[in-house]
Amino acid sequence: MFLRGVNVGGIKVLMKDLTSLLQDGGFQDVKTLLASGNVVLNSEASDPLVVQDGCNELLRQYYQREIPTLVFTEDEIQELAQPFVLPIPEPASDHHAYLTLCNSVFDAHELGEAIGRLDAQRYDYVIVGRTVQWIASKGTSTTDPVAKVIQAQAKHRILTTRNHNTLIKVAKIFR
Numbered sequence: 001m002f003l004r005g006v007n008v009g010g011i012k013v014l015m016k017d018l019t020s021l022l023q024d025g026g027f028q029d030v031k032t033l034l035a036s037g038n039v040v041l042n043s044e045a046s047d048p049l050v051v052q053d054g055c056n057e058l059l060r061q062y063y064q065r066e067i068p069t070l071v072f073t074e075d076e077i078q079e080l081a082q083p084f085v086l087p088i089p090e091p092a093s094d095h096h097a098y099l100t101l102c103n104s105v106f107d108a109h110e111l112g113e114a115i116g117r118l119d120a121q122r123y124d125y126v127i128v129g130r131t132v133q134w135i136a137s138k139g140t141s142t143t144d145p146v147a148k149v150i151q152a153q154a155k156h157r158i159l160t161t162r163n164h165n166t167l168i169k170v171a172k173i174f175r
Contacts, residue, residue, distance in 0.1 A: 025058040027051075031173055038166065040173045048073050068158045070101050074174050076129060081171035084164050085126045085133055096141060097164035100132045100150050107157045108132050114149050133164075 015032040018039065022030045028042040043051045052071040059067040072080075084097040102108040112127045115134070123146050125134040136144040141161075142151070150161060 021058055021062055022055065025054065027054075033170055033173060034166070038162075038170060040170060048076075070103060070158060070160060072101065072130070077167060077171050077174065080128065080131060081164075081168045085128060086124050086135055088135060094138050095135050096138055098134050098136060098141065098161050099128075099164060099167060100134070100159055100161045102130045102132065103158040105130055107159065111150065111153050111157070111159065114153055115146055118145050118149065 015037075018037070019030045019032055022039065022041055026044075030039060030041045032039050041051075043054070045051050045054070048071040052069055055069045055071065056067070059069070080099055086097070088095050088097060100108075100111060102111060108127050108130050111132050112125060115123060115125050115132065123134070125132055125146065127133075132150075134146045136147060141147055147161075150159070153159065
């Protein structure tokens with residue numbers, strides 16, 4: 001399973017501390033990627049929502065506050081790490097492919113509808129499972145109109161955005 005810490009609310013979470021917390025909480029083969037809360041782990045539970053609830057409870061007890069997470073299965077990550085669905089505009093080196101990970105398919109569709117209210121001919125996106133995939137020019141991942149819609153939606157939903165390359169790195173951890 002892939003765990004993504006969504007918002008640590010200003011708390012500095014060290015990856016070694018997160019690894020220890022999750023291992024002590026009963027998860028196995030805990031591996032972190034980057035210093036951003038990306039974690040790959042194994043669990044006896046096969047339902048990602050059960051794993052997510054367990055992780056959220058561990059974090060709530062340890063940090064004494066809500067720190068919502070998103071959990072995706074290995075199959076979901078392997079699918080998301082496939083070649084990007086949307087064509088990358090040329091020059092490709094001037095653009096980044098992003099995936100906004102959502103808590104549910106419903107949330108992904110709601111986010112897609114909000115993005116769709118932008119100029120549909122200018123802002124391409126595609127919904128894949130619990131994610132919304134989109135492209136932004138390099139250096140605009142927080143100022144792009146799609147990014148602004150996502151930031152507004154993040155106030156009401158549990159979601160987080162990752163560069164497609166990050167998901168490829170996470171998928172390699174499973175192999």
